[in-house]
Each structure stands twice: as C-alpha cells, then as structure tokens.
Amino acid sequence: xxxxxxxxxxxxxxxxxxxxxxxxxxxxxxxxxxxxxxxxxxxxxxxxxxxxxxxxxxxxxxxxxxxxxxxxxxxxxxxxxxxxxxxxxxxxxxxxxxxxxxxxxxxxxxxxxxxxxxxxxxxxxxxxxxxxxxxxxxxxxxxxxxxxxxxxxxxxxxxxxxxxxxxxxxxxxxxxxxxxxxxxxxxxxxxxxxxxxxxxxxxxxxxxxxxxxxxxxxxxxxxxxxxxxxxxxxxxxxxxxxxxxxxxxxxxxxxxxxxxxxxxxxxxxxxxxxxxxxxxxxxxxxxxxxxxxxxxxxxxxxxxxxxxxxxxxxxxxxxxxxxxxxxxxxxxxxxxxxxxxxxxxxxxxxxxxxxxxxxxxxxxxxxx
Amino acid sequence: xxxxxxxxxxxxxxxxxxxxxxxxxxxxxxxxxxxxxxxxxxxxxxxxxxxxxxxxxxxxxxxxxxxxxxxxxxxxxxxxxxxxxxxxxxxxxxxxxxxxxxxxxxxxxxxxxxxxxxxxxxxxxxxxxxxxxxxxxxxxxxxxxxxxxxxxxxxxxxxxxxxxxxxxxxxxxxxxxxxxxxxxxxxxxxxxxxxxxxxxxxxxxxxxxxxxxxxxxxxxxxxxxxxxxxxxxxxxxxxxxxxxxxxxxxxxxxxxxxxxxxxxxxxxxxxxxxxxxxxxxxxxxxxxxxxxxxxxxxxxxxxxxxxxxxxxxxxxxxxxxxxxxxxxxxxxxxxxxxxxxxxxxxxxxxxxxxxxxxxxxxxxxxxxxxxxxxx
Numbered sequence: 001x002x003x004x005x006x007x008x009x010x011x012x013x014x015x016x017x018x019x020x021x022x023x024x025x026x027x028x029x030x031x032x033x034x035x036x037x038x039x040x041x042x043x044x045x046x047x048x049x050x051x052x053x054x055x056x057x058x059x060x061x062x063x064x065x066x067x068x069x070x071x072x073x074x075x076x077x078x079x080x081x082x083x084x085x086x087x088x089x090x091x092x093x094x095x096x097x098x099x100x101x102x103x104x105x106x107x108x109x110x111x112x113x114x115x116x117x118x119x120x121x122x123x124x125x126x127x128x129x130x131x132x133x134x135x136x137x138x139x140x141x142x143x144x145x146x147x148x149x150x151x152x153x154x155x156x157x158x159x160x161x162x163x164x165x166x167x168x169x170x171x172x173x174x175x176x177x178x179x180x181x182x183x184x185x186x187x188x189x190x191x192x193x194x195x196x197x198x199x200x201x202x203x204x205x206x207x208x209x210x211x212x213x214x215x216x217x218x219x220x221x222x223x224x225x226x227x228x229x230x231x232x233x234x235x236x237x238x239x240x241x242x243x244x245x246x247x248x249x250x251x252x253x254x255x256x257x258x259x260x261x262x263x264x265x266x267x268x269x270x271x272x273x274x275x276x277x278x279x280x281x282x283x284x285x286x287x288x289x290x291x292x293x294x295x296x297x298x299x300x301x302x303x304x305x306x307x308x309x310x311x312x313x314x315x316x317x318x319x320x321x322x323x324x325x326x327x328x329x330x331x332x333x334x335x336x337x338x339x340x341x342x343x344x345x346x347x348x349x350x351x352x353x354x355x356x357x358x359x360x361x362x363x364x365x366x367x368x
Numbered sequence: 369x370x371x372x373x374x375x376x377x378x379x380x381x382x383x384x385x386x387x388x389x390x391x392x393x394x395x396x397x398x399x400x401x402x403x404x405x406x407x408x409x410x411x412x413x414x415x416x417x418x419x420x421x422x423x424x425x426x427x428x429x430x431x432x433x434x435x436x437x438x439x440x441x442x443x444x445x446x447x448x449x450x451x452x453x454x455x456x457x458x459x460x461x462x463x464x465x466x467x468x469x470x471x472x473x474x475x476x477x478x479x480x481x482x483x484x485x486x487x488x489x490x491x492x493x494x495x496x497x498x499x500x501x502x503x504x505x506x507x508x509x510x511x512x513x514x515x516x517x518x519x520x521x522x523x524x525x526x527x528x529x530x531x532x533x534x535x536x537x538x539x540x541x542x543x544x545x546x547x548x549x550x551x552x553x554x555x556x557x558x559x560x561x562x563x564x565x566x567x568x569x570x571x572x573x574x575x576x577x578x579x580x581x582x583x584x585x586x587x588x589x590x591x592x593x594x595x596x597x598x599x600x601x602x603x604x605x606x607x608x609x610x611x612x613x614x615x616x617x618x619x620x621x622x623x624x625x626x627x628x629x630x631x632x633x634x635x636x637x638x639x640x641x642x643x644x645x646x647x648x649x650x651x652x653x654x655x656x657x658x659x660x661x662x663x664x665x666x667x668x669x670x671x672x673x674x675x676x677x678x679x680x681x682x683x684x685x686x687x688x689x690x691x692x693x694x695x696x697x698x699x700x701x702x703x704x705x706x707x708x709x710x711x712x713x714x715x716x717x718x719x720x721x722x723x724x725x726x727x728x729x730x731x732x733x734x735x736x737x738x739x740x741x742x743x
Binding site: 235 | 460695704719
C-alpha cells in the first residue's frame with residue numbers, strides 16, 4: 001500500500017533538505033516555514049467576515065432542520081419509507097453537529113463573531129462528554145502535544161500502540177480487537193477517556209477532580225441517553241421500536257464515521273510521531289513543522305469535507321486550529337506548496353487508502 | 369386569589385412543559401430551534417426588532433425596538449448592551465434607554481447619537497431601518513431613581529447625556545398620570561449647543577408646560593456663547609446643594625461637577641449620582657511606566673498594573689484571580705475571557721484589537737493601556 005507523500009528533497013537538491021543539514025539550518029527552515037504560515041494566517045483573519053458568518057449560520061440551520069426532520073420521520077417510522085429517511089436525516093444531522101459544528105466551534109473558530117450563541121465558551125454538543133472536559137483533553141493536550149509519545153494521549157487513546165516509539169506490551173496483541181470495538185461506541189469511549197483516570201494514577205489529576213468530572217459526565221450522559229433511547233421512542237407510540245433502532249443506528253454510524261475520520265487524521269503511513277526530547281525548547285516554527293508532520297489529510301469533494309468537519313484538512317486544522325473550518329479547503333493548496341518548498345512531507349490520500357493504511361498500522365504495531 | 373392560583377399553575381405547568389421539551393432538545397434548548405424561525409422567539413439569546421425610527425436631531429436618532437422572549441425589561445435610567453451585526457461580526461455597545469419602562473414585552477426606545485468615527489453608533493443612528501434585528505443584553509446600571517422619590521430632585525445633563533434622564537422624566541410623567549399629581553419638585557438643567565441640536569427639546573417644553581412639578585432650564589452654549597458653569601447653575605437652581613442630583617454628559621463635565629460637589633463636603637457630595645457612558649477606570653498605580661496601564665478583573669474586583677508584555681493570564685494569576693487556563697500558547701481557547709473595555713495586543717502577531725464582547729485569549733494577549741475583562 002503506497003501512501004502519497006511529498007518526498008523530501010534529496011540531499012543534493014537545491015532546496016534545503018533536512019537530511020543533510022545540521023540543527024542550525026533545520027531551525028532556519030522551520031522559522032521560514034513558520035513565518036510564511038503566520039502571513040497566511042493573517043491573510044485569512046483579515047478576510048474573515050460576512051460570508052464566513054453566513055456559512056456557519058447556514059450549517060447550523062441545516063443541521064437543526066435535518067434533526068427535526070429526522071426526529072419527525074422516526075416518530076412515524078412504522079411506515080416503511082419513514083424509517084430509512086428519518087435515520088438518514090438524523091445520522092447526517094448528528095455527523096454535522098459533531099464534526100463541522102461542535103468540534104470547530106469548541107476550538108474557538110467562530111469566537112471572532114462575538115456571538116454568545118456560537119462560541120467556544122458557551123457551546124455544548126450532542127455527545128456524552130461535556131464540552132469542558134473535551135476541550136481540555138483535545139484542545140489543550142492533543143493540539144499542544146500532537147503525536148508526541150508519552151504526552152499526546154490521543155496517540156492510541158491510552159489503549160492502542162500507534163507509534164513504534166511506544167514500548168510493546170503483550171496486551172497490544174489484541175489491539176485490532178480494541179480498535180474495532182471502540183469504533184461503534186466511540187462517543188462513550190471518548191467520554192471515559194476524557195475523565196483521564198490514568199492521570200489520577202500518576203498524580204497529575206486529583207481524585208476530587210475525577211469525582212467532579214464524573215458527576216458532570218453522569219448528568220450529561222443520562223440526558224443524552226434518555227433523549228435517544230427513552231423519550232423519543234416513548235413519544236413515538238407504536239413506532240417506538242423502529243424509532244429506538246433509528247436513533248441507535250444514527251449514533252452508531254456517527255461513531256463509526258468520527259472514529260474513521262479521526263484515525264485517518266494522525267495515523268496513516270507518513271504521519272509521524274515524536275519524542276519528548278524533540279519538543280524541548282520547541283520554537284513556533286518547529287511547532288508548525290511538527291503539526292504538519294504529525295497530521296494527514298483525506299482527499300475528496302466538498303460534501304466529504306463538510307461531513308468530516310473539514311478534518312479531511314487535518315494538516316491545515318493542526319496548523320491553524322482556530323481558523324474557520326470553511327477556510328481550510330481554500331488555503332490547503334498554499335499550505336501544500338509551502339510544505340513542498342520547505343521540504344516538509346504533506347501526507348494526503350483518498351479516504352479508503354488512508355483508512356487501510358491506518359488499519360495496517362494498527363495491525364503491524366500490535367506485534368513487537 | 370383565583371387568578372393568583374391560575375397564574376401559579378400556568379407558571380408551574382409552563383416550566384414543566386419547558387423542562388420536558390428541553391429533555392428532547394438537550395444539549396440545546398427549545399428556544400434554539402425557535403430562533404431559527406425568528407430570532408425574537410429564541411429567549412436564550414434575547415433579540416429585538418426595530419419597529420420605527422425617529423430622527424431627533426441631525427445626529428441623534430431614536431429607535432423603537434420590540435424585544436423578543438427572554439429580555440427582562442429595565443428600570444428608568446438604565447442602559448442595555450446592543451449587538452449590531454456588521455459584516456458577520458456582532459459589535460456590542462451599551463446605550464441608555466430613553467423610554468419609560470412599560471409592561472413586559474412592550475417596545476422600548478434607544479436614542480443614539482452618531483459619534484465621529486463611531487462604527488456602531490453611526491450604523492444605528494443613520495443606517496438602521498425598521499425590521500432590523502438587534503441582539504440585546506440584560507439592562508443594567510444603578511443610575512435609577514430611588515423609591516420613594518426624593519422631595520427635591522435636580523437633573524443636570526448635557527448633549528446625549530439627557531437620554532437616561534429622559535427615561536426617568538417620562539416614567540415620572542406617566543406615573544403621576546397627568547397634571548394634578550406631583551413628583552415632588554424636579555428641576556432639569558440641560559445643556560445643548562442650540563435649539564436644533566437639543567434632543568427631545570420639543571417634548572421637554574411640552575412636559576414642563578403640563579407638569580407643574582417640573583421646571584426645565586435649557587442652556588444653549590452656541591447661542592449664548594457660554595458653557596454651563598457651577599456659577600450659572602446657582603443662578604437657575606439656587607438650592608442645588610439640597611437636591612438629590614442625577615447627572616449625565618461628557619466625561620470632563622462629570623469630572624468638573626464631581627469636584628464641585630466634593631468641595632461642598634460629604635453631605636452634599638452624597639446627593640450626586642453620576643452616569644458615565646463608559647465607566648472610568650482608575651489610572652495605573654504610580655511607578656508604572658508611561659506605556660503601562662491597568663487590568664481590571666471586573667467580577668473579582670481586582671485591579672492589577674498591566675506590565676508591558678505580560679499576558680493577562682499571568683498578571684491575573686499573580687494577583688490571585690482564579691483564571692481559566694489551558695495550553696498557554698494560544699491554541700486551545702481554554703483561557704478565553706470576554707473583554708469589557710480597552711484594547712489588547714496579541715503577543716504572537718503584535719496585532720492590537722479590542723471591542724466589548726471580544727473573547728480574548730488571555731494567555732497570549734497583553735493589555736494596551738487600561739483594560740477590563742469579565743473575570
């Protein structure tokens with residue numbers, strides 16, 4: 001399975017190649033790369049305006065419309081055509097809600113609109129894990145320490161070995177099984193993961209904080225589960241069972257999709273992992289280089305990009321986590337050109353190829 | 369008794385119904401869906417719709433706004449944060465309400481003067497037509513009349529500073545229900561450039577004719593060529609020292625008045641109530657450099673000198689403010705706080721920004737001069 005990456009320039013190439021240069025010019029390359037990206041960022045920020053605001057307002061209206069339509073159709077889902085229609089609408093609504101709305105709004109991508117209804121401080125999403133808990137594990141830990149072994153808990157979500165730099169243990173032999181098992185219940189796996197029970201064991205988190213987070217998760221999870229698996233089915237009367245199955249299907253498909261997109265973002269062939277030594281005293285330019293090297297894109301059309309919450313542009317997202325997601329597609333060709341110019345790999349490929357590549361990594365690293 | 373019982377049942381069943389609907393829309397509220405049809409239905413983030421627009425002077429305009437669900441009303445003299453959509457960004461400013469408080473849901477009025485270079489005031493005063501939706505914050509401020517009313521009252525205003533006082537006068541006029549009832553003894557001394565530039569001039573003349581308890585003195589600086597000084601005030605209102613005084617106008621005028629009242633001793637000074645359009649922040653502690661300012665943590669009530677280049681997060685933590693924090697490098701948005709006033713510099717880019725309502729990343733932003741944050 002070959003994965004398309006931009007090859008690093010050979011040592012004799014005119015552009016600075018990392019392999020043959022010392023740390024000083026490595027740093028110079030990172031600085032130049034970072035400065036170019038800072039300029040690009042400034043350009044997008046200066047352009048942000050009415051069209052971007054219209055985009056997010058449209059997406060929110062579309063998502064809520066689909067959700068209402070899906071719920072209404074599933075309420076009468078004893079009628080044969082209502083079930084697939086309702087399930088499809090609800091599934092799409094949940095995918096949009098999670099990826100293009102929740103993930104991106106909670107990153108602060110829309111804070112610049114100064115709208116208290118659409119910003120990282122007030123948004124709550126249709127997911128068992130409370131936004132506050134997720135913002136900590138995702139925005140703080142994962143985005144700061146992207147793919148750093150021992151720091152980025154998303155590198156295997158504490159149960160998988162996703163980098164050869166992680167020491168092998170016999171438990172990893174079964175990791176293809178774990179990876180497959182968490183995919184359909186991904187939202188619940190994330191909720192448990194966000195509790196950071198492992199951090200309590202190492203003393204980074206206090207037991208009191210764990211209890212507080214458990215309480216917040218419990219309250220939210222009960223409401224989430226009650227809505228989909230109790231209240232809407234009960235309201236559907238004779239359609240209770242198909243409604244319940246429709247809701248279960250929507251959540252499961254959303255989970256499988258989120259799991260797919262997220263694993264394709266950092267684990268296909270070509271996406272690198274890093275050691276803690278590598279990030280000591282890391283400059284802004286080096287941070288940018290690491291974000292680009294540790295991420296991977298998915299190629300596809302506009303619909304695919306929107307359904308992935310533009311995480312198909314994972315590289316652009318990791319370089320600029322707070323730029324509005326609708327801008328990633330626009331800047332992607334320029335980011336790619338900058339990567340080529342500075343000899344930094346830009347890992348990208350179609351969904352199926354990236355997905356297969358992720359699974360081959362899961363299988364390969366299950367073994368010592 | 370019967371109606372009270374009915375109201376209680378309706379209130380309780382209404383709340384139950386809402387709770388039941390909210391269980392279906394969680395983590396959103398039913399209001400979030402209703403807002404898609406009409407922003408006025410979404411009570412979670414209140415909004416109002418401009419019903420009519422009335423020019424007051426060449427620069428000042430009154431907007432009559434019908435508030436939607438979730439807006440809690442106001443007391444005469446208060447101001448309200450208004451969010452105006454300009455190119456996709458909500459610009460938040462506060463404006464004094466000029467109408468008398470009515471029943472819940474009744475339209476209210478804002479009177480806005482276009483400031484030179486005022487992005488939002490210009491838009492509201494000159495380019496806002498009926499049908500425009502404006503976002504609303506809760507009414508706030510304690511520049512309001514006490515209950516019961518003082519026996520003798522002085523309102524001392526200049527320019528657009530008449531707005532909150534106009535709300536009080538209209539409320540008093542409505543409450544007194546006409547010419548025979550009394551609001552005690554009220555004197556309004558208002559300063560404006562000339563007759564044409566006097567907001568509510570015509571209504572003030574009518575009010576003073578009809579309301580025996582009200583005496584209005586209009587001072588025109590351009591026609592008289594003189595500013596309204598404390599000496600002239602003594603001439604038109606000799607007993608100003610004994611009156612409860614509410615004053616609103618330009619900052620220098622308020623500073624001068626405060627000083628003048630202060631000189632009369634604490635008993636007189638206590639009777640002065642000031643309203644500034646922007647709350648004045650104290651100057652930085654002595655010893656700070658010329659470039660330095662001050663960071664006010666509004667909710668905590670802590671003022672910290674703003675060291676040059678020190679992020680708001682570090683300054684707050686050093687002063688013992690419970691600061692939200694995250695990555696400390698501007699990525700995670702775990703440290704954001706709403707800017708109340710002032711401007712900040714993004715340490716990564718050097719860019720200076722700042723408007724009320726901006727969510728500021730406190731870990732990478734430093735104060736430019738004096739700022740207030742909602743923490």
